[in-house]
Amino acid sequence: MTVIVRDLRPDAPAEIEGFIRVRHAALPYVFFSPESLRHAISLSHPRAHARKLVAEEDGEIIGTAQVGLAHESPVPGQGFLNVYVDPARTGRGAGALLVRTAEEHLAAHGATNLFAWVVDEPGNRAFAERHGYRPSRSAHFLRxxxxxxxxxxxxxxxxxxxxxxxxxxxxxxxxxxxxxxxxxxxxxxxxxxxxxxxxxxxxxxxxxxxxxxxxxxxxxxxxxxxxxxxxxxxxxxxxxxxxxxxxxxxxxxxxxxxxxxxxxxxxxxxxxxxxxxxxxxxxxxxxxxxxxxxxxxxxxxxxxxxxxx
Ligand SMILES: CC(C)(COP(=O)(O)OP(=O)(O)OC[C@H]1O[C@@H](n2cnc3c(N)ncnc32)[C@H](O)[C@@H]1OP(=O)(O)O)[C@@H](O)C(=O)NCCC(=O)NCCS
Incomplete structure (x- = not known):
C-alpha cells in the first residue's frame, strides 16, 4: 500500500487522535492531549514556519513529524524535525518520506543546521546516520x-x-x-x-x-x-x-x-x-x-x- 505524507488537519478530531496515538506508541514519556496539541498548533510563530506532518497508509496515520525553525534562538537557520513512526508500522517508508518532506520545507526557509531527536535504539540511530545526521548530546526521560x-x-x-x-x-x-x-x-x-x-x-x-x-x-x-x-x-x-x-x-x-x-x-x-x-x-x-x-x-x-x- 502507498504511504503518503501531508499536513495534519487540525480540525478533524480523528487526525488529532491519530497523531497522539502514534506519538504515545513511539515514546510514551512525552505527554500529548488533544488540548495540548491544538494549543501547540495555535501558537505557530510566523518565523518558525512550523508544520505538523503525518504519514498516512490506507487512511490511517502511521507516522508524525514536528518541523520548524527555532525562532527563539539568537542563531538563525536552526531547523528542527522530530519524526516518530508507529513502532508497529515501521519499514514501510514512512520515516524516510517524513524526513524528506521536512528537509525540503526547512531548506526552503533558510535552515542551515537540522536538529532531530532520535529515540536511543540501534534501528533509529542507524536510520538517522543513513540520512547524514551525526549524534550530539542526549537527554533522559525519567519516571x-x-x-x-x-x-x-x-x-x-x-x-x-x-x-x-x-x-x-x-x-x-x-x-x-x-x-x-x-x-x-x-x-x-x-x-x-x-x-x-x-x-x-x-x-x-x-x-x-x-x-x-x-x-x-x-x-x-x-x-x-x-x-x-x-x-x-x-x-x-x-x-x-x-x-x-x-x-x-x-x-x-x-x-x-x-x-x-x-x-x-x-x-x-x-x-x-x-x-x-x-x-x-x-x-x-x-x-x-x-x-x-x-x-x-x-x-x-x-x-x-x-x-x-
Ligand atoms: C539545576 C538547578 C535547578 C539546581 O538548583 P539548586 O537550587 O541549586 O538545587 P539544590 O540546591 O536544591 O540541589 C542541588 C543538588 O545538586 C548537587 N549538584 C550540584 N552540582 C552537581 C553536579 N555537577 N553533579 C551532580 N550533582 C550536583 C548538589 O550537591 C545538590 O545536592 P545536595 O543537596 O545533595 O548537595 C539550577 O542549577 C538551575 O536552575 N539550572 C538551570 C535550569 C535547569 O537546568 N533546570 C533543570 C531543567 S531540566
Missing part, C-alpha cells in the same frame, strides 16, 4: 512511581524564603516570566534559547492547557520569586515537571529540592500516581536532584545534527 515511592520528608524553607504557588501570581505572572527566562538560559542544550517576549511566553507557557497553577511551587525571597518547579497535570493521575529552576545567586541552597518536594507532596495528596520529567544528560545537578526523589531513567533520546546548504 517516579508517586503512588509507591516514599518522598523525602517535607522541609521548612530556609530563613528569608517563603513558599508560594503559581496561583499567587495569577493576576500578574510577569515575575515568573522573568524567573523562567533567567533559568532557561542556563539549561544545558544545543540550541541556545533566549526568551524576551512576554506576550509569547504568556501564550505558550502560561496558557499551556495542562499548567497546574496550584501544584506549581515557587520560592520567594524579598518579594521576588527565586526558584520554582512547574507542574503539568492531566487530571487523571499523570503529573509532569515543565521546568525546575533556581536563579544563580540562590543555587546550592537546596531551593530546587525544596520547591519540587513541596509540589510532589501536594501532587500525591491530590491523587497523582505517576510523575515524569526530562533532563539533558549533562545536567548533573538536576539529575542528582531527581535521583534523590527516586526518579528512574526510562528512555533516552539522542540529538542528531546535520549541516545543510
Amino acid at each position: 517516579l512511581d508517586l503512588a509507591h515511592t516514599a518522598l523525602p520528608p517535607l522541609q521548612d524553607p530556609p530563613p528569608g524564603i517563603e513558599l508560594r504557588t503559581a496561583a499567587d501570581f495569577a493576576d500578574d505572572p510577569r515575575p515568573l516570566f522573568a524567573l523562567d527566562a533567567a533559568v532557561a538560559a542556563d539549561e544545558p542544550g544545543d540550541i541556545d534559547v533566549e526568551f524576551t517576549d512576554y506576550e509569547a511566553w504568556v501564550a505558550e507557557t502560561w496558557r499551556y492547557p495542562h499548567l497546574d497553577l496550584e501544584l506549581t511551587s515557587v520560592a520567594v525571597a524579598d518579594g521576588h520569586p527565586v526558584a520554582f518547579s512547574v507542574a503539568h497535570t492531566n487530571g487523571a493521575g499523570r503529573y509532569g515537571t515543565g521546568m525546575t529552576g533556581t536563579v544563580r545567586d540562590h543555587r546550592g541552597r537546596g531551593l530546587a529540592k525544596l520547591v519540587k518536594n513541596h509540589s510532589l507532596h501536594r501532587a500525591r495528596a491530590a491523587g497523582y500516581t505517576e510523575a515524569y520529567t526530562g533532563n539533558d544528560s549533562d545536567n548533573g545537578p538536576m539529575l542528582a536532584i531527581n535521583q534523590w526523589f527516586g526518579y528512574e531513567i526510562r528512555a533516552t533520546e539522542v540529538r542528531y545534527v546535520r549541516a545543510v546548504g
Whole structure:
C-alpha cells in the first residue's frame, strides 16, 4: 500500500487522535492531549514556519513529524524535525518520506543546521546516520512511581524564603516570566534559547492547557520569586515537571529540592500516581536532584545534527 505524507488537519478530531496515538506508541514519556496539541498548533510563530506532518497508509496515520525553525534562538537557520513512526508500522517508508518532506520545507526557509531527536535504539540511530545526521548530546526521560515511592520528608524553607504557588501570581505572572527566562538560559542544550517576549511566553507557557497553577511551587525571597518547579497535570493521575529552576545567586541552597518536594507532596495528596520529567544528560545537578526523589531513567533520546546548504 502507498504511504503518503501531508499536513495534519487540525480540525478533524480523528487526525488529532491519530497523531497522539502514534506519538504515545513511539515514546510514551512525552505527554500529548488533544488540548495540548491544538494549543501547540495555535501558537505557530510566523518565523518558525512550523508544520505538523503525518504519514498516512490506507487512511490511517502511521507516522508524525514536528518541523520548524527555532525562532527563539539568537542563531538563525536552526531547523528542527522530530519524526516518530508507529513502532508497529515501521519499514514501510514512512520515516524516510517524513524526513524528506521536512528537509525540503526547512531548506526552503533558510535552515542551515537540522536538529532531530532520535529515540536511543540501534534501528533509529542507524536510520538517522543513513540520512547524514551525526549524534550530539542526549537527554533522559525519567519516571517516579508517586503512588509507591516514599518522598523525602517535607522541609521548612530556609530563613528569608517563603513558599508560594503559581496561583499567587495569577493576576500578574510577569515575575515568573522573568524567573523562567533567567533559568532557561542556563539549561544545558544545543540550541541556545533566549526568551524576551512576554506576550509569547504568556501564550505558550502560561496558557499551556495542562499548567497546574496550584501544584506549581515557587520560592520567594524579598518579594521576588527565586526558584520554582512547574507542574503539568492531566487530571487523571499523570503529573509532569515543565521546568525546575533556581536563579544563580540562590543555587546550592537546596531551593530546587525544596520547591519540587513541596509540589510532589501536594501532587500525591491530590491523587497523582505517576510523575515524569526530562533532563539533558549533562545536567548533573538536576539529575542528582531527581535521583534523590527516586526518579528512574526510562528512555533516552539522542540529538542528531546535520549541516545543510
Ligand atoms: C539545576 C538547578 C535547578 C539546581 O538548583 P539548586 O537550587 O541549586 O538545587 P539544590 O540546591 O536544591 O540541589 C542541588 C543538588 O545538586 C548537587 N549538584 C550540584 N552540582 C552537581 C553536579 N555537577 N553533579 C551532580 N550533582 C550536583 C548538589 O550537591 C545538590 O545536592 P545536595 O543537596 O545533595 O548537595 C539550577 O542549577 C538551575 O536552575 N539550572 C538551570 C535550569 C535547569 O537546568 N533546570 C533543570 C531543567 S531540566
